Amino acid sequence: MPHDHHHIDENTGDTRLIWAVAVNLGLTVAQIVGGVLSGSLALIADALHNLSDAASLVIAFAARKIARKGATEAMTFGYGRAEVVAALINYTTLILLGLYLCYEAAMRLISPEGVDGWLVVIIAGIALVVDLVTAALTYAMSKDSVNIRAAFLHNLADALGSVAVILAGTLILLFDWRIVDPLVTFAIAGYILWMSFAEIGGVIRILMLGAPEDSDVTALLRDLRGIDGVRAIHHAHLWQMQENETALEAHVVLDEGRWPDADSIKAQLKSALARAGIHHSTLELECARHACNDAQVIGHS
DSSP, X not given: OOOOOOOOOHHHHHHHHHHHHHHHHHHHHHHHHHXXXXXXXXXXXXXXXXXXHHHHHHHHHHHHHXXXXXXXXXXXXXXXXXXXXXXXXXXXXXXXXXXXHHHXXXXXXXXXXXXXXXXXXXXXXXHHHHHHHHHHHHHHHHTTOHHHHHHHHHHHHHHHHHHHHHHHHHHHHHHOOTTHHHHHHHHHHHHHHHHHHHHHHHHHHHHTTOOOTTOOHHHHHHHHHTSTTEEEEEEEEEEEEETTEEEEEEEEEEOTTOGGGHHHHHHHHHHHHHHTTEEEEEEEEEEGGGOOTTOOSBSOO
């Protein structure tokens, strides 16, 4: 459960995001104009995806700013989950975009149109360079934040989409295979949907107060029960407060006659949790004579 990453300075990260937004907006305009002039649906599809990239970066930037706000009486846990919400928004828009592109590609298969292969290749080549630059700007930050990772994957998909569009334009130039344009669009949409569905589950898990995916709750509770003086543990909840912050609350029943050692036992429990990467815990200690009756180990009855 611990997360050991190299963290990017907040101001440096903000500057990188601003530059990434700027280059993506400029590229989007160029791609849309080029797609209209060339008649390439694949290029317009890539442009729409690129526009969603710019939007995702704006959302990611805003979420980073909000997440830094401290806890208040109204928001006692703070605003850290703003980044998780931003990731959910970005993945949802990616899914909607992928479905829309599938529809447009199907319509193009039914009614094929001419495509200017040279213009497609040139603009998609420029797009590929910009996509790679944007991905480079956000790669390091994506390791620490599900929010930035969603934006980074937007751009990574865009880079692959640009490669696919270049391939489509080349095949149209060499063999006049116009059907490759909607087929490439299907491929771009398929990758977007596959990537989004693969990532959105983890985001939903955090928002649903799920335990970290790599956690073994049974083993963790067994280790805690193994501490001298602990008779039982119940009403346990393990969840992710934010992407990189795990919390636990539980009722801990002490062996009979060990109440005078409650403080030292609690300290041992906290140490064991810290070793497991859990630094936020709330433990309610109960003496054996007054412990909850028929209590569930996980959750509340």
